[in-house]
Amino acid sequence: MARRRNAKPDDRSDNVEKLQSMVQNTLENIEAAEETAAFAGPEERAKIEAKNKRRKEAVRGLREEIKDEAAARERGEC
Known part of the structure; x- marks a missing residue:
């Protein structure tokens, strides 16, 4: 008989910090890409x-998620 694994409990206690780190990393990637674009040809620049447009959309979504997680933390749901 196959062993059944117990699912790990949902630990959201550090989600805000993880999300903030993801935002910071993404912003750094945007900046680095903009520096690279200055030396790229038209096709590569496009x-x-x-990609930076998609990154900026992701940052907006992450910031909304940070707000949600912070609110959940304040309500004691984490």
């Missing part, structure tokens, strides 16, 4: 700009 790709970089498209």
Whole structure:
């Protein structure tokens, strides 16, 4: 008979910090990509700009998630 693994409990206690770290890393990636784009050709620059647009959208989503997690923490749900 196969052993059944117990699921790990949902530990959200450090989600805000993890999300903030993700935002910071993404912002650094955007900045580095913008520096690279200055020396790139038109096609590569367009790709970089498209990727940075997606990164900025991701940052907005992460910031919303940070707000949600912080509110949950205040309500004692973590």
